[in-house]
Amino acid sequence: MSGREQTRDDSLARLLQAYRRTADQADELVFPNGSLRPVWQDLMAHLAQLTPEEIEMRFTRGDRYLRDAGVFYRKYETEGPAERDWPLSHVPVMIAETEWDRITAGLIQRADLLERVVADIYGENRLVADGFLPPSVIAQNPAWLRPLVGITPPGGHFLNFVAFEIGRGPDGRWWVLGDRTEAPSGAGFALENRTASSRIFPNFFARSDVRRLSGFFRAFQQAMEPTAGPDGKKGRIAILTPGQMNDAYFEHTFIARHLGLLLTEGEDLTIRKGRVMVRTVDGLQPVSVLWRRLDAETCDPIELAATSQLGTPGLVDAVRQGGVRMINALGTGILETRALMSFLPKISRAWTGGQLTLPNIATWWCGQPRERDHVLANLDRMMIGSAYSTRLPFDAGDGTSIGGGTNLEALSRRLATEGRDLVGQEAVTLSTTPAWSDGGLVARPMVLRVFLARTRQGWQAMPGGYARIGSGANTAAIAMQQGGTVADVWVVGDSKPPTEQITAAPSVVTRAHLQEAEALPSRAADNLFWLGRYLERAEGNMRLFRAYHDRRGSGMPVEQPLMQVMQGFIAPGSQNLPTPPAKLAQSFEVPLEAAFRSASRVRDRFSVDGMVALHDVVDASRKMSITPMSADDIPRKVSVLLRKITGFSGLVHENMYRSMGWRFLSLGLSLERAANMCTLLSQLCQDDAPDGALDLVLELGDSAMSHRTRYAGAATAASVCDLMALDDTNPRAVLYHLSRAKTHIDHLPGSSENGRLAPMARLGLQVHTRLAVETPETLSPAKLTGLRLGMWRLSDLVSTTYLS
DSSP states (O other): OOHHHHHHHHHHHHHHTTOOOOTTSOBSSBOTTSOBOGGGHHHHHHHHTSOHHHHHHHHHHHHHHHHHTTOEEEEEETTEEEEEEOOBOSSOEEEEHHHHHHHHHHHHHHHHHHHHHHHHHTTTOHHHHTTSSOHHHHHTOTTOOGGGTTOOOTTSOSOSEEEEEEEEOTTSOEEEEEEEOSSOOOHHHHHHHHHHHHHHSHHHHHTSOBOOSHHHHHHHHHHTOOOBOTTSOBOEEEEEOOOTTSTTHHHHHHHHHHHTOEEEOGGGEEEETTEEEEEETTEEEEEEEEEEOSOGGGSOTTTSOTTOSSSOTTHHHHHHTTOOEEESOTTGGGGGOGGGGGGHHHHHHHHHSSOOSSOBOOEEETTSHHHHHHHHHTGGGEESSOSSOSSOOEEOSSSOEEOTTSOHHHHHHHHHHTTOOOEEEEOOOOOEEEEEETTEEEEEEEEEEEEEEEETTEEEEOSBOEEEEOSSSOGGGOSGGGTOEEEOEEEEOSSOOOOOOSOOOOSSOOHHHHHHHHOOBHHHHHHHHHHHHHHHHHHHHHHHHHHHHHHHHTTOOTTSHHHHHHHHHHSTTOSSOOOHHHHHIIIIIHHHHHHHHHHHTTGGGSOHHHHHHHHHHHHHHHHHHHSOOOTTHHHHHHHHHHHHHHHHHHHHHHHSOOSHHHHHHHHHHHHHHHHHHHHHHHHHSSTTOOTTHHHHHHHHTTOHHHHHHHSOSSOOHHHHHHHHTSOTTOTTSHHHHHHHHHHHHHHSTTSEETTEEOHHHHHHHHHHHHHHTOOTTTOOHHHHHHHHHHHHHHHHHHIIIIIO
């Protein structure tokens, strides 16, 4: 053995010296005899060459990418949901391609069987009639949606995108632990995990034979191509999301942005003549394909859950009339019922003549005496509702826990009187996989989530993607809500595949794609419009707050008339300005928080850099509001915040595509800035204005240098009004923003009607003209006040025309 080989072996031995597998569990990294599995050898050799400092640096790089990309999950705590950093387990799970092919073949077989089962449940119902399913499994199941009975989905398929939870048992076999057919999540996160892991191991990944993910998304996008409706027109493809409070909302926005799909909420949609229509600023537009990411029962408050505020009234009827293709079809959540798993092997044998290649965990429907006796005899090694713990109590089917000392016979009799039964299933001891903890590799339990998409060529599996890793030896902590982590899954082949970019863009850009990208839901336009207003309001308050404390720090008494005027702007109706932290929160932290909420609801329309920059501004504002500061410190700290918010505004306006959404954001900003400047000029350019008022206007308008350049001598009311109101080349002037607002309005849909200006366009022209004909000498405070009122009327008209 050469010296280099000996050094490599010694490094690998040091890396693995603390790794301990459990005797009664399979392990993904090592064989039972302790030798390294071949699929892991190259990655472990690469990792062994790195110093502990280099490893931590690489892991930090991956975490920084996820943080900068805004990848998070929502953790539900006692005080409400909160955003948490994405818990990446930095060491990917390695699976050989030959083994992966066997796994996916078994899952495709299972997906086909589930398709036939759900079609029968909502169709002929032969499974119940022929005795393969107990009637109560269906009829008493809350996931069975009676209004969907007899409806064949447009396109002919109930299932289009599914996921399966699988785990490896102690004997090395893979078991299906759960079927995800309602609205499976994780595919978008899998793509982000892949990007992060490829940055942790950039050189290794580039030359590896790890199968790429892009082809999976491309194939599914092509399969979602919308079909023509009864009127012969193709509708759009949209994702239906529960909204930003959902724990997977980031994934919804990511997939919408990645695939170029329309992101909608229930309130964005309406039903017209059996078709799903989305409310856009250009009127109602048809939706042909709806990829729903919310539970079916919440989709329609008329025919399903009457209390739901997430769905769209009449959506079931649109499905009934063939007006929209759902992914997945409404009602497919019944396939996630645990009890159903116990009957699938028998159904498979009857319908296909063969066993399921990939078996599911043993499950018992305890309504039968024989099955109940088995459960009673084997309570210590059985579980309910989750396949990730070696020993859990039973569940009565409604969340009621049943401990080992419970009289199951008596309980089953009580449940029978209520039309319910017990469901039991065999516990599975999961395999372990390496995770990095405290500077070394440790064995942690693992569950894989495998995604299948129906494409034009049939079912296609994502080659790898998503694994959930336990936070400790206890597999009950495998969920993120309990401290679990998520790892990328690398499917390793025998040869290096051709390089692929992670993109799902069509090879040929058609006019249809461009039109779809331009669709702007009214809700999204509303949030963009108010985002612009909130940002400008926050920036104006920052400048005012800085100016006040700058003068106060310079020794100007608070009793001075100018200071009193500024206090009136900052805290209307207040005689004394409250303490700095309280005023920081009230004056610009509040509009910043509102801006962030608005941006979060249209996350799919912002670049990653834009969202990161805005989050940075909001976070800095929060910290400033609770940090004690001296009077001298306040102006400097606010200046830092100002640079951050102007940096965000510049990033958005320089990089944001000049779409309809950009116009609404820019329109909101222009109206807010112009109206605020009218307020300042009307009060600070009067004859009785306090000393220093004109200089204050120039400071708040960030135009002091421009004034010195254009006008000789000190500022006068005429020169300030000329620069800050009437100069259409000054981006801080009222006329500049009225001109810009007028241009945006002229480009909005419906700005003209039968060759005439629409009411909003007419009002925009009137307000612009009223200012354009003025001179510095004729522009009075009363006229400025009238202009401001005209702008607010214009804002109201924008809302009633496009945003309601």
